[in-house]
Amino acid sequence: MFNRGITRLLEALPRFGELDQARIRRLLSNAYADALDLSESTAGDEDHATELARLALALETHAVLAPSASADTVRACAFVAAEALSLADDLRDEAEPARPGPWIDARRYRRLEAGLLYLIAGYDANAAVVARKVRVLGALPDDMSGTTRYVSARAEDAVAQLRSVLMMRRGGRLAARRPPANAAPAARVRADLWRRLADAARRHTLWLRFADSEADGSARADLDELLEPLLAERASAYGDIALLARLLAMACDETGGRALRSLEDPDGGGHFGAYLEERATERPVMWPATQRYVGECLRGAGWHAAVAVPTGAGKSGVAELAVAHELDRGWALYLAPTNALVAQIQRDLEAALGGYPGFTVQGFLGGPEMTGAAEEVLPRAFDATVLVMTPEKCTLALRQAPEAFERLGLCVVDECHLIGERGTRGVLTELVVAHVLTLAPEARLLLLSALVANPEDLTAWLQTVTGQPAAAIREPWRPTRTLRTVLGFDRERFAPIYGAAEEERASAGRTRQAASAPAALLAGLQGAWQGSEPGDFMLVDTNISVPFEARPGSFYYSSNDALSAAAASLAREGHRVLAFIPRNRHWAFSVGARIDLADLANPLDAEIESQLVLAEYELGVGSKVRELLSRGVAVHTSALLEGERRASELAFVRNTAPLMLATGTMAQGLNLPATAVVIAGTQVGHDPTLTPAEQRERAKLQLLNAVGRAGRPQHATRSLAIVVPERPLIFDAAASPHEALAQVPFLAEEDAAGNVHSRLVTLIDRALRDDERTADMTIEELAAFAVLPLDVPDVDAGEVIGKTFGAWARNASNRESPAVIAGSLEKLGRRFLGERPRWLAEAAYLAGLTVEQTLGLHDGFLAVEAEVDKTEIAEWVDAALRAMSAMRINALAGIIAPETVRSTRCAAIFAPGTPDDTVRDAWQVLREATALWLSGATYDDIAALVAGPEARGRDERHQRAALPRVIRVANDGFGYGLTRAVGGLLALHEVGITASEEHDRWTLTPIEKRTLELAPLAVRRGCGDLSSLGWSRFARLPRRLSHLAAGVMPIPANASDEETAALVANRTELLVTEAIQEDWDITASDAAALRAWKQIVAE
């Protein structure tokens, strides 16, 4: 339940007899398991509550009174006391009405104490969770009068202001209250002390929020002034107020030290100052990782930083602050691994930074393909701008607009562990970072990850290759705790149920008998399953009814069924549940179909409904996501349309659906916080490119990452993770973990962090050896070739290589080695070129393709050029497909992965030894499918083509269904592979016209040039003509609506970007009003889709 951050914190606890960390963790975990309330049994609850109370009392007293306690000891005591108090509160489930009076009733008082103790411990999110349970009585009972009413109202003022402190919200103004004339002196004193406490609390929140006109930072001093006579006079009649004042004073010290306003504004104003003030209204204090970044980089000597923090511990907060700080000096680049994350980061940064004049947040979605679309190319000057993109997209920016990086001030690399990822992505990310360092030698690098165990290596690398100091920030603090459990059956409870089922089976003469039994959870009480004491594990009985099959002498269960049962039960207990089905991305739909939480599901709101309407418009059939959402289940897999994914995310975040079923990888990095995580099985989807050891490591990382998704700092600070093993487990009362650990060994690991290593070292070693063999080049080496500027004028590939993590790891960042490596690689590249013109290497670099792929496109295009109408986008795309069809399979696989077209009528493209005519037919299907895609056909239409006519009208999403396959073709085939190939044609023309000896051959008319420049984007957007593409680009209409708009209000083909933008701006309102209202020549589903789009834009 407790991670390294807590372990470190608890090390500062005082030595109280035999009270040690392990006992405290056992005690708190036990109490949490009790508080989960998963079964009717309350055995042991009272004992735990009593011991918790004693723990809280002892440690709170020590925190408050002990003069020799260090700051760390005070924090540790405060944390444990707060945990114990809040758990004791959870265990007392009976509702207790708040009672007004001159004294705050005990339950509210204890909650305020717990909240303030959390603040003292540095756990503000936890304080906010406690605060939500503190009710403020707005109106006092009518029968309360006179002095009692007066003092009670002041007490409620204090409750309200303390609650605001706990929630870091601005406290409201204190009402003026006059004492009754006959109020006794003690009552007047009591009322005034409440007022002073309330006022100090309010002024602290205002000070934190830069509201200087109302607060001068003297709240802390006022609390001292309040406390001094109370304590000196031993005014025990006011001890209740004194204790809150002491705790508040300590909380003021702690939060003041972490306050955003404690940061100096380097320019005495500017964007950063404005940012701090605005941010402080939402989150006025920094979490530890940010605090350390500030200390070590903004205020310290650190220039670069590598920040390794657990999931949900404020990684993005570090990045946000760093970006805001940088925007007064230049611009910032924010790299995130997926388009979904780019979109989320863009939204978050816009919310945080977008409100200031001059700040711009721009997201670059899409791939690395060469393009001429203006909106895809980096502007030349963009100070005070943060650009968010994937590393793939950044390769394009580095190629197309290298000069833009001169004023780059900061480069954030989110999820930087990707540098070590196998396949193309790791190599690409590393080279992008190295290239950025080359083009922007003054830029700061900020590497972020929850999965890096060796940030010191990363900082040593940055320090070596830039000469600037770098700080490794390893901060294990996390605001949430997770109880790790494994699901199984308690032998004692299971045996009679199994016996009865077996008897029934035998008497009926069947081979199996369906039954169900209540699950038990084996819980590790020490966090990671590393404890060895008998008390480190406990068995938690539950009411989760898990189906199983009794068989002769044995039994069987489906881990997916067990997951369904556990997830549904937890959802019914009020949990927000993320259920991972890592083994197969299609199972989310089939598992979801068996869960019915309709009674918990809220109606879909307008935005979610609109996203689904648009998705269904694209699909041409109903969305299964809608069906699942209506039953309270959201899904998150790669086999979704964007609208479906967004609808699912919104439904889960807004609690329209309390349960989300996700694949192992899809929800990583996204902000989908849950209070419970359930994981079915311990196997993840097979990746044939990995060795067994790598496969195991990948599975471990994915599963630990899934466990790490549990926890919602602002809503529930303690969370539950349940692993459902593939084979059912029977637990004995002794609660031994050994059998469970044999199936789920990853639970013994603290987190998913591992050492990151460069994937470039093999290539570097080969280059240093001057090894010229090309036949055995790995996919990583090929990827490096595609993005390295080899043989490209004005770009020194050696310098880029010399700045890589791999070069540092091989001690090859010195003066000579990079040049040797670059020279060797260039030689390798030239072997592909042979006698062909050198400019093709430059075109390859610009296109982000390998030389071989570019050569294939070059030759293939020239073979069909005469048949191509270059004024038509669709013709350019078809030409690219025809050129690709002549490539070697290995080269082609680097553009479109074979997986993309697996189990479709195009699969023969990649099948070795397939007869030529079969391959030709497969290509023909792909060309026709592409044409459908570009013409705005529905996915259903495309499915009927690529999966066969029997696929028409089918909305299924299971493993063998057609729709998931078509979505894969569209996302990966059209949206990624084909766009790069078409970008390759553009690169050939751009370079060819100046560098080729046959430059006339590459010369295009203006309309042809414009068409080709836009063709890559057109493929991605599915708009095969300039008119629909114009609607897509400038109205941001989805694919099919762009075609619809182009149909009713076409844009002339010769319109420039400016003219198209103006036309679209003028006509958009017409489209969403008159086209709908006046029943232009559109169908009811067209009108519904337009209305949905209008709704989303309005949101």
Add this chain to the structure above:
Amino acid sequence: LTVRLNLESLQTALELVAERIDIQPSGNPASHISLRVTGVETPDVVRALGTYLVGCLAGAVKVDATLAARFLGSSFDVERELRRRVHRRIGADNDWSTETRRDWRDRRRNPWVAEAIAHALLMVAGSAQGSCVAGTIQALKPLHAQVTQQGLDLVGIYEDDEAALWLAVGECKATKSRASQELTNATGFYRELESGARDGDLVADLLMLEAALADEALDEIGEALWEGRRTYLPLVAYEESFDVTGRRPGLARLAAPREHRRVLLVQLSNFHAFFDDVADAARGSVGALIG
């Protein structure tokens, strides 16, 4: 504003209590230690108790006067306020002609006077003949001075013979004829205390002792609480005898060790007369205590 308390009168009263009151074990019940408190009914002790409880009230009035001056910038008539509080706690006279008055006497006045007796006993612990705790009091929460005041009745910190700190918590009852039942009620209070339900009050009370305790003691209190170093001091003032030597299962179930479950038994020969006499003594000592 200054309030002068006649500390000499108070000191004399306490010395008299220490000298005249005797606390001795009574029987050997398995569940607790029974301590019989004698000597409270002698006239000079009654007068001393009257002085002591008014002194406690005067201390509270002085605190309020100091705080009012500091925070409200105002003052009030201290003697009048003291008389008002004395009357609120023990009444203006001993007129028990109505049911309401008798109910107030039994439920409010007498238990508070019993609380004052226990408070005085703790104040003199170590110097009296016999002691309610086995050690020396380091700090003691002032006597409850306001009628409606919440919190624990009696909270003190004392050091035992081995220099370990202990928490002492008193719970006082006064009943003419239902002593056994009231002792059961007091036991219920300690059960509630052990459940943590009163811990907010307890931490607040301990904080208010901060100024009276040495740093070493303040460092040690947390550990003392974790180790369960608590002494429970239920005090019952009563007239009609009950079985004071039998095992009491409720007390036996408490977490504090037997020798730290110390029941103070104050048996009175004339229950009502005793409390009336203390009240009269208190009303008579107001003028002497305020200078």
